[in-house]
Amino acid sequence: MTDPIVSVRKLVKRYASGFEALKGVDLDIAEGEILALLGPNGAGKTTLISAICGITTPTEGTITAGGHDTVRDFRAARALIGLVPQEINLEPFEPVASTVAFSRGLFGKPRDPKLIARILDSLSLGDKATARVRELSGGMKRRVLIAKALSHEPRVLFLDEPTAGVDVELRRGMWEIVADLKRQGVTIILTTHYIEEAEAIADRIAVIDGGRILLVEDKAALMARMGQKVLHVALTARLETVPEMLSAYDLSLSEDGYSLIYTYDTRATRTGVVRLLAAIDAAGLQVADVTTRESSLEEIFVGLTRHEPEGDVA
Amino acid sequence: MNLAAIRAIYAFEMQRFFRTLAQSVVSPVLSTSLYFVVFGAAIGSRIETVEGIPYGAFIVPGLIMLTVLTQATSNASFGIYFPKFIGTIDEILSAPLSFIEITIGYVGAAATKALFIGLIILATAFFFVDLTILHPVWMLVFLILTCVSFALLGFIIGIWADNFEKLQLVPLLVITPLVFLGGSFYSISMLPPAWQTVTLFNPVVYLVSGFRWSFFGEADVAIGLSVAMILLFLTLCLGTIWWIFRTGWKLRK
Numbered sequence: 252m253t254d255p256i257v258s259v260r261k262l263v264k265r266y267a268s269g270f271e272a273l274k275g276v277d278l279d280i281a282e283g284e285i286l287a288l289l290g291p292n293g294a295g296k297t298t299l300i301s302a303i304c305g306i307t308t309p310t311e312g313t314i315t316a317g318g319h320d321t322v323r324d325f326r327a328a329r330a331l332i333g334l335v336p337q338e339i340n341l342e343p344f345e346p347v348a349s350t351v352a353f354s355r356g357l358f359g360k361p362r363d364p365k366l367i368a369r370i371l372d373s374l375s376l377g378d379k380a381t382a383r384v385r386e387l388s389g390g391m392k393r394r395v396l397i398a399k400a401l402s403h404e405p406r407v408l409f410l411d412e413p414t415a416g417v418d419v420e421l422r423r424g425m426w427e428i429v430a431d432l433k434r435q436g437v438t439i440i441l442t443t444h445y446i447e448e449a450e451a452i453a454d455r456i457a458v459i460d461g462g463r464i465l466l467v468e469d470k471a472a473l474m475a476r477m478g479q480k481v482l483h484v485a486l487t488a489r490l491e492t493v494p495e496m497l498s499a500y501d502l503s504l505s506e507d508g509y510s511l512i513y514t515y516d517t518r519a520t521r522t523g524v525v526r527l528l529a530a531i532d533a534a535g536l537q538v539a540d541v542t543t544r545e546s547s548l549e550e551i552f553v554g555l556t557r558h559e560p561e562g563d564v565a
Numbered sequence: 566m567n568l569a570a571i572r573a574i575y576a577f578e579m580q581r582f583f584r585t586l587a588q589s590v591v592s593p594v595l596s597t598s599l600y601f602v603v604f605g606a607a608i609g610s611r612i613e614t615v616e617g618i619p620y621g622a623f624i625v626p627g628l629i630m631l632t633v634l635t636q637a638t639s640n641a642s643f644g645i646y647f648p649k650f651i652g653t654i655d656e657i658l659s660a661p662l663s664f665i666e667i668t669i670g671y672v673g674a675a676a677t678k679a680l681f682i683g684l685i686i687l688a689t690a691f692f693f694v695d696l697t698i699l700h701p702v703w704m705l706v707f708l709i710l711t712c713v714s715f716a717l718l719g720f721i722i723g724i725w726a727d728n729f730e731k732l733q734l735v736p737l738l739v740i741t742p743l744v745f746l747g748g749s750f751y752s753i754s755m756l757p758p759a760w761q762t763v764t765l766f767n768p769v770v771y772l773v774s775g776f777r778w779s780f781f782g783e784a785d786v787a788i789g790l791s792v793a794m795i796l797l798f799l800t801l802c803l804g805t806i807w808w809i810f811r812t813g814w815k816l817r818k
Binding site: 301304305306308325326328330332334341342343344352353356359361399 | 567568569570572573574576577584651652653655656657658659660661662663813817
């Protein structure tokens with residue numbers, strides 16, 4: 252990767268209690284990409300983001316943003332970064348436009364009401380500029396948080412669980428906003444525990460669990476590399492057990508006994524599908540239908556986080 | 566130095582003050598008027614003079630100090646506690662700001678509010694008593710230094726507090742007794758000698774004494790000592806805040 256916009260090296264976060272939320276995280280984020288940080292609750296997603304954004308002080312390790320160290324050169328580093336927090340943290344009595352303008356001021360930028368109006372418009376909040384925050388719906392409040400994070404024109408935007416507790420329609424709206432920002436050249440890092448979300452919008456996926464990054468990979472490559480396919484062979488007659496003749500194959504029988512299920516690895520040079528079908532034919536079974544299904548990211552993810560992450564994947 | 570950020574925080578805090586101007590101003594003015602009626606008129610008519618000053622006028626500096634200390638402390642503590650409480654503090658912590666800008670913004674606004682209220686009470690006092698201010702410039706210097714010092718203290722309390730009870734605790738249990746025992750309503754020389762010594766450990770004594778000197782040219786302790794003690798207190802608060810932001814105590818996880 253040439254010159255990552257954000258670079259995390261050997262990041263450790265240890266709390267006074269001795270608990271290690273991050274156990275040596277290395278991560279590079281390329282400019283212009285959408286990286287999904289995927290992991291179950293308590294995996295260390297928010298801690299990682301908080302450390303990059305300056306809310307949490309790292310115990311060990313270094314972080315740079317745009318080449319600036321986030322501790323030593325925090326002004327230059329933070330100027331590049333916008334953060335949309337997971338919790339809806341907003342002053343309830345503030346008008347929308349003024350809370351967004353406040354955020355811009357905090358980042359040392361001169362006032363720019365036109366820009367604020369444009370940001371609000373792009374988030375469909377244009378008609379809410381003078382409304383007070385507490386009058387808004389949950390989805391609107393979340394968009395106000397995005398507007399605040401964008402107010403100082405950051406090059407990198409962190410979205411911490413942007414769609415947690417948001418209904419399906421709003422979630423799709425959020426994905427469109429993210430895609431739009433990417434088109435404008437903003438680098439986006441979002442945390443999520445919805446695999447569907449990572450699958451839908453990310454360019455790359457990092458899986459984090461137990462304070463460790465288990466893998467970082469191109470989404471398509473990850474799906475191809477880790478992907479498994481499931482072959483369903485529907486039969487015309489019901490079976491009680493898998494026939495002796497087919498015991499060489501790792502087959503299972505569906506509950507109704509009408510189909511054989513074969514899981515194979517798409518990476519393997521020989522998937523064994525053709526030989527299996529021939530063997531089924533030789534066993535005298537009548538095949539009614541054949542279907543294959545690709546494993547989703549969810550299955551990959553569950554497979555990764557279920558095992559102890561002791562260096563089996565880097 | 567991120568001047569735009571200081572301006573943003575300061576303006577934001579002042580907006581809150583002006584939004585609730587009536588209750589911000591009416592309540593201290595009302596309670597001070599009551600003090601004038603009770604201490605100045607009712608009790609004061611039996612006391613006549615303290616150190617050659619009519620009692621009604623004598624208590625004016627102490628009353629202003631009482632309100633200014635309470636206002637500076639509570640404004641500053643609430644100002645920083647509220648973002649902590651609702652979580653907007655994260656935005657401030659992730660902005661390109663050092664503790665200097667954050668402190669100037671919040672403490673500056675709290676001190677301004679306290680100063681504003683102090684001056685309103687001074688103006689109110691003129692309705693009740695005959696008052697001449699001997700050293701008006703020094704009076705302002707003492708008032709501003711007091712506003713800033715106690716806003717700094719309030720700022721520390723706001724960071725330290727993790728619930729609303731704690732936020733009220735220090736002003737109630739520490740500031741109010743210190744002010745009442747700090748010679749606001751009497752001269753230190755009226756106390757038995759042993760208590761006079763004890764009182765000298767009360768920082769408010771130096772504030773009230775110096776402030777009263779700027780009005781009447783009369784002081785319980787030397788004026789230089791008063792200024793030195795205020796500056797010492799100010800430095801202690803600044804040092805504490807510097808340490809807080811360096812370590813992230815109660816702010817950063």
